[in-house]
Amino acid sequence: MEEEEEAIGFLDKVLEDEDVFLLEECELGTPTSPGSGSPFLVAVKVEAGKGLEMRKLVLSGFLASEEIYINQLEALLLPMKPLKATATTSQPVLTIQQIETIFYKIQDIYEIHKEFYDNLCPKVQQWDSQVTMGHLFQKLASQLGVYKAFVDNYKVALETAEKCSQSNNQFQKISEELKVKGPKDSKDSHTSVTMEALLYKPIDRVTRSTLVLHDLLKHTPVDHPDYPLLQDALRISQNFLSSINEDIDPRRTAVTTPKGETRQLVKDGFLVEVSEGSRKLRHVFLFTDVLLCAKLKKTSVGKHQQYDCKWYIPLADLVFPSPEESEASPHVHPFPDHELEDMKMKISALKSEIQKEKANKAQSRAIERLKKKMFENEFLLLLNSPTIPFRIHNRNGKSYVFLLSSDYERSEWREAIQKLQKKDLQAFVLSSVELQVLTGSCFKLRTVHNIPVTSNKDDDESPGLYGFLHVIVHSAKGFKQSANLYCTLEVDSFGYFVSKAKTRVFRDTTEPKWDEEFEIELEGSQSLRILCYEKCYDKTKVNKDNNEIVDKIMGKGQIQLDPQTVETKNWHTDVIEMNGIKVEFSMKFTSRDMSLKRTPSKKQTGVFGVKISVVTKRERSKVPYIVRQCVEEVEKRGIEEVGIYRISGVATDIQALKAVFDANNKDILLMLSDMDINAIAGTLKLYFRELPEPLLTDRLYPAFMEGIGEAPRT
Incomplete structure (x- = not known):
């Protein structure tokens, strides 16, 4: 029974983004359980009952989803040939250049997966315990360069398709209703899908393939000939995923509304909401026409996890209050700094203890207990550290307040909502059934799966940089008119981003030259963000007590802190581009081991470096x-x-x-x-x-750290 549940759980994960199954589940009104309308899931249940190996179940599930993916690529390629044929006539629908931009690399991706499917299918159908197929996955991973080219062109392809739809009714009709063949055993012969949704499938597919490789390795013996090949394929896939452009918005098909419109998930993430005077961690989902605030429900073991909707606002009714209107809102009181620092010290002490236990090969139960304690402290830190209010208002009712640690993140949410509000949106009220279906789809569609704490990271993930990052913000160019300008620097710390430095305001200029150096402490940091602001000197809008930032963001950008790049003795100069603005900066890194190294000083004058x-x-x-x-x-x-x-x-x-x-x-x-x-x-x-x-002397330091680890949680 456990084996069957594990198989179904995996297949649900693999198939969660396939429109065919999702639509069938929505029609049944049970969006969080496998629908009986899915013939493949029924077949798997029967085979699982016969006690087939998990390895075959994983491959069978992946093969079925691979068939769906190939059908989706075929549907995308189907209009390409007739469009090319008309391109050379006197009345072309699209130009050759437009066609090549929209369908860039689709044919190559189709051929790669068709060959992979044709080779894998007979191995699964004629199954025996000694079958090898690791070389097929390794070859598939080695061809990810085609996906890189597709990803780099993805945004241009979407923009071109959208412009062509606006200017050509014939192409608009084609792109709004592409016919995708159903699986061989499916009752439905075809499903209608938009071109925009199909163009996202290749990006999503790499993530799916990586998940499958994880599961295959889990159920492949270490001495099996496939094991090293699958390991290599997983390494290539993970490296590729970390290198592709992360700015691409996830556009996964959610549920179909009663009017037949497609609602898509644009953005989701964990935010701290101030509700009834206390802080609550919520998972917020931004769909194309609605913002939904949810809480993950606790369910009994073996059941699918579900979200409970706390509230929703149609985007047509959502407004952002002005700073003046925010004055009337309840003040947000920041958590005392010393208590936050205590939490960080406890987390660091627990982290050291876990590493010590691992080195001593302690029992896994003891390590899990420490990890649980560490998670509790990290969760409290995540909940209590944000201070920047993000206020939204329903023009027909209540106002809501989220707290964020980063103005960059607040800007991302605001811009995403405002971009969607430029479309022709209508107000609506969801029925209880519609709300249940939409909330049910959240678990499957979410792109952020775990609370952003370091406890949730795998052991093999990068721990980030610890020490001091020296940054010189030199200058900026690209401003269209003179303004009072300054920059702030943010880095991720303990799983969330915080502002770490701020330049002086350079007044009335289009080319500010700050040339200011900062020393920023890194605590497991992996990214550096730079935000450029126009200073607001209107004192009526400034409300320091409420932590409001009223200055206008002119541009923002982010770079990864690659250890190989920054861990050098020399300064590394770089340029970050943001909305047409270019900010030049330099940086170098000093590790914690070096920065905390204290050498006895012979100096007796002055105060620095003297006992x-x-x-x-x-x-x-x-x-x-x-x-x-x-x-x-x-x-x-x-x-x-x-x-x-x-x-x-x-x-x-x-x-x-x-x-x-x-x-x-x-x-x-x-x-x-x-x-x-x-x-x-x-x-x-x-x-x-x-x-x-140090003030806490070397002799007393171990006892002090031990005391922090044992201190009761308040």
Whole structure:
């Protein structure tokens, strides 16, 4: 029975995006369970009952979905020949160039999969336990270069198809209703699918194939001749997936509305909602005409997981309140910084403990217990760290508030919604059955499967970079008119993005030149984001108490922090493009091992790098003067700032303050009063970091970390 449930669970995962099965399930009104209308699923249940090996079940399921995929590619290619034939006549539907752009590489992809299917089919049909087919998957993976070319052209193909549909009624009719053949044993001979939906299938297929390789390896003995071949195919597929352009929007067919329109999932992700005065983690789904906020329901073991809809807003009724209207909303109180830091320290201690247990080959139960504890702390950190409000309002009813850690992410959600609202949308009310079907489809259609915490990462995934990233933001070009401009830098930390640095405002210019250096602490970071803003000086719109950012985002971009690129002694210069704007920056990385390396100093003058006991004795005080002055200045004018010690100050300012403290310059107080608050906080952090011995001494550090790991959760 367990074997059968596992087989059906896998097949449901493989077939979850196939329109034929999805439509049948929706008609039955049971979107979260395998529909009896699917002949393939019935056949598998029967065979599973006979006790066939999981390996064959995995291959049978994949073969069936491969047949559907080939039929979809055939449907896409069907209009290509007649369109080419008319291209050379006096009344062409499309030009040759338009045809080649829209159908780019489809023929090649079809031939690759047809050959793969024809070779795999007899091996599955004439099954025996010694059958080998790893070489077929290896060959399929080696041909992913064709997919890379397709992916690079994908957006242009979609845009060309959309423009051609708008200008040519004949092509519009063709692209809106392509006929896809059903599986051989299916009752339905054909299914109507749009060209846009079919053009997404090749992108989705690589992910599906990678999932299958995971399952095949799971059920293939290590000594089987297929094992190394499947491992190689999986490695190639994963490398390919990580390299392709991640900007492509997932456009998976969801459910068909009673009017016969296709509703598609555009974006989804986990967001923190402020509901009834407390923070709740929600999974938010943006469809082409509706925003749906859901919570994953707890179900008994063996049952399919389901989402429970908390609320939805048709996009025709969704509006974003202005900063002035936001003033009337309840204030969002940030979680105390020291409590967030305590959570991070607990997570780090637990992570170290897990690694130690693994090295000692401890029992898996003990490691799982530590992982569970780590997940609980990471979940609390994820829930309590966001401070940036994302407010949406239903013009016919309630307002809702989400909290995000990143202005980049808030902008992504806002832009995605506004882009959809440019279309001719209508208001509607979903019946209970329609809402049940839509919510039921969420589990299958979601693109973000796990809560973004490091506990959910596989052991073989990159742990990210730990240490300090030095970034110099040089200049920017491409602005059409003069403005007051500045940049912020964000990096991912503990599974979510946070703002880490901010340049000065360069006033009234189209070519700002900041040339400002920042030192950003990385905690398992894999990406760097740069956002360029136009500063708003209208004080009536500024509401610091509510963490609102009213400045206009002029552009935003992201790069991967490749260890091989940044882990060098030399500066690496790069340019990031965003909405026609180009920002030039340089960066280099110092690992945590190097940055925390403390060498005994012979220096006795100044304060930096000098033992704290020497400084306090010289100053005849219990607390060094630099600590007192920096803390006083922060308390005087930094209390209302968000992330005082988190956001990096300009490196040149920090070095200037370091110099005056070391020289005991009489202008220290004057300089402090004029200095940016983040630079003062950065100077204090630098002082502690350069102490010959940490405040928590080397002798007491292990006991301190052990205490953090054992501390009760509040």
